[in-house]
Amino acid sequence: MQTISENKAGLVLGVLLGGWHFLWSLLVALGWAQAVADFIFWMHFIKPIYVIEPFVIGRAAILVAVTAVVGYAVGYCFAFLWNRLHR
Numbered sequence: 238m239q240t241i242s243e244n245k246a247g248l249v250l251g252v253l254l255g256g257w258h259f260l261w262s263l264l265v266a267l268g269w270a271q272a273v274a275d276f277i278f279w280m281h282f283i284k285p286i287y288v289i290e291p292f293v294i295g296r297a298a299i300l301v302a303v304t305a306v307v308g309y310a311v312g313y314c315f316a317f318l319w320n321r322l323h324r
């Protein structure tokens with residue numbers, strides 16, 4: 238069984254989660270996030286009750302950074318455990 242690079246797995250998941258939240262922040266900045274959130278709730282048969290707040294660049298940076306770090310940690314841990322279990 239081939240091993241998974243812990244660092245590469247962490248980077249992939251970190252970039253994926255950080256990028257996803259970067260796109261969400263971009264939707265908020267463009268003023269499109271409320272319509273997207275309302276549509277997603279609507280198609281899941283949920284009455285939208287959440288209101289998207291105005292864009293704040295500092296909060297967006299924290300969102301992207303935290304999700305990227307968490308994604309890295311989860312990817313790293315997954316690869317670490319995978320490698321240990323498949324020796």
